[in-house]
Amino acid sequence: MPVAKFFARALAASALAAATPLAAQDTIRADIAADMPGLMDLYRDLHANPELSFQEVRTAKKLAAEARRLGFEVTEGVGKTGVVAVMKNGPGPVVMLRADMDGLPVVEQTGLPFASKVRAMSPAGIETGVMHACGHDTHMTGWVATARQLVKRKAEWSGTLVMILQPAEEIGSGAVAMLNDGLFTRFPKPQYVLGFHDAAQAPAGFIGYTPGFALANVDSVDIKVKGLGGHGAYPQSTKDPIVLAARIVTTLQTLISRELDPQDAAVVTVGSFQAGAKHNIISDEATLLLTVRSYSDETRAKILDGIKRIARGEAIAAGVPEDRMPEVKLADTFTPAVYNSPEFTTEIGTFLKGRFGDKRVAQVAPSMGGEDFSRFYRADPDNIKSMIFWVGGVPLAEYNKAKKEGIEMPSLHSPFWAPEADTVIATAAEAMTAMTLKLMKKP
Ligand SMILES: [Zn+2]
Ligand SMILES: [Zn+2]
Numbered sequence: 001m002p003v004a005k006f007f008a009r010a011l012a013a014s015a016l017a018a019a020t021p022l023a024a025q026d027t028i029r030a031d032i033a034a035d036m037p038g039l040m041d042l043y044r045d046l047h048a049n050p051e052l053s054f055q056e057v058r059t060a061k062k063l064a065a066e067a068r069r070l071g072f073e074v075t076e077g078v079g080k081t082g083v084v085a086v087m088k089n090g091p092g093p094v095v096m097l098r099a100d101m102d103g104l105p106v107v108e109q110t111g112l113p114f115a116s117k118v119r120a121m122s123p124a125g126i127e128t129g130v131m132h133a134c135g136h137d138t139h140m141t142g143w144v145a146t147a148r149q150l151v152k153r154k155a156e157w158s159g160t161l162v163m164i165l166q167p168a169e170e171i172g173s174g175a176v177a178m179l180n181d182g183l184f185t186r187f188p189k190p191q192y193v194l195g196f197h198d199a200a201q202a203p204a205g206f207i208g209y210t211p212g213f214a215l216a217n218v219d220s221v222d223i224k225v226k227g228l229g230g231h232g233a234y235p236q237s238t239k240d241p242i243v244l245a246a247r248i249v250t251t252l253q254t255l256i257s258r259e260l261d262p263q264d265a266a267v268v269t270v271g272s273f274q275a276g277a278k279h280n281i282i283s284d285e286a287t288l289l290l291t292v293r294s295y296s297d298e299t300r301a302k303i304l305d306g307i308k309r310i311a312r313g314e315a316i317a318a319g320v321p322e323d324r325m326p327e328v329k330l331a332d333t334f335t336p337a338v339y340n341s342p343e344f345t346t347e348i349g350t351f352l353k354g355r356f357g358d359k360r361v362a363q364v365a366p367s368m369g370g371e372d373f374s375r376f377y378r379a380d381p382d383n384i385k386s387m388i389f390w391v392g393g394v395p396l397a398e399y400n401k402a403k404k405e406g407i408e409m410p411s412l413h414s415p416f417w418a419p420e421a422d423t424v425i426a427t428a429a430e431a432m433t434a435m436t437l438k439l440m441k442k443p
Pocket of ligand 1: 134170412413
């Protein structure tokens with residue numbers, strides 16, 4: 001079911017009112033609620049002090065100290081700024097819970113009293129504002145809340161808990177960095193990997209899950225279109241790269257519309273087209289920057305091959321000489337699609353419906369966004385079951401108003417994204433705690 005449809009249906013009641021009452025002995029929800037004031041202090045501190053990808057030094061140090069206080073065996077500096085916290089508690093499965101730590105180069109405009117005023121230097125040497133515009137601060141606070149609940153309930157579970165704080169999700173490099181630094185060799189390797197992401201298109205406290213492909217393959221492609229430059233008044237003695245690049249942009253649109261199975265979703269977006277410097281000069285080069293999204297490895301390969309073929313084919317049609325053919329370059333920052341183990345995800349989804357009520361939890365359609373959470377499952381797909389789920393963050397009144405008046409809501413990465421953090425954190429922590437206890441239940 002598309003996310004919007006489900007959430008529209010669920011809107012009759014607020015998240016908390018829609019929740020099913022719990023058995024008297026189940027105190028997870030009440031315990032997290034009691035912990036909320038302290039958790040919100042932590043959230044506001046993280047929000048006011050965001051750090052860019054691979055610069056999460058203060059954040060990592062602060063949360064590593066908290067994990068140590070809780071009794072975890074903590075290792076810092078895994079994959080540059082990553083943190084691994086391990087708690088061995090008898091025989092049983094290894095369960096890994098992940099939160100990501102990085103903020104974005106965005107100047108915050110939420111007007112919140114604890115809004116970030118931080119400025120930092122990007123790796124490209126550009127000074128920029130920094131903001132937790134993707135809500136990774138809610139992920140980290142939910143992670144701490146979950147750790148506290150699981151430590152408190154140590155008598156109820158058996159196995160090994162591995163809680164990680166991942167750097168550099170926003171540049172798609174942090175998960176790989178941790179894996180390359182021995183995440184699954186120096187530390188217990190998980191059978192289960194769980195994480196959540198806040199959602200900017202869903203009301204606060206609602207949970208969405210997607211069995212199978214949940215988020216897309218993300219590729220960046222650069223096309224350098226070469227022509228033969230010259231005077232704007234004498235096109236006959238040139239090969240105009242702007243006209244050629246324009247044709248490439250247009251023909252690329254047929255990759256999805258004419259070459260792909262209509263049931264197979266993918267995106268090719270040309271986000272940047274740069275060429276020329278003056279009215280009367282035909283430049284000798286144009287540059288196109290593309291984002292390419294897909295789900296399966298096969299579709300990804302098909303589209304990437306198609307881009308190369310179209311670029312070359314259009315250049316041939318334009319009469320560009322062989323030694324001036326377009327250069328198509330695939331960036332090495334590829335983020336593979338997130339795949340939620342289907343049966344496992346359906347089982348956990350059903351479990352969450354039982355806990356939160358099925359007005360508050362639903363299966364939702366996959367997203368074309370990307371997440372390097374995918375890397376953990378892909379490291380050993382035969383032996384790892386993995387799931388990431390969405391937790392809605394839009395205050396209900398704002399959500400209803402936006403729907404009623406047809407207003408676009410701020411998306412993730414927007415300078416205006418201000419989730420209802422307490423609801424996101426409480427919901428996510430309750431879900432993560434309950435899921436982990438289910439997986440590690442003492443026999
Ligand atoms: Zn993001
Ligand atoms: Zn994110």
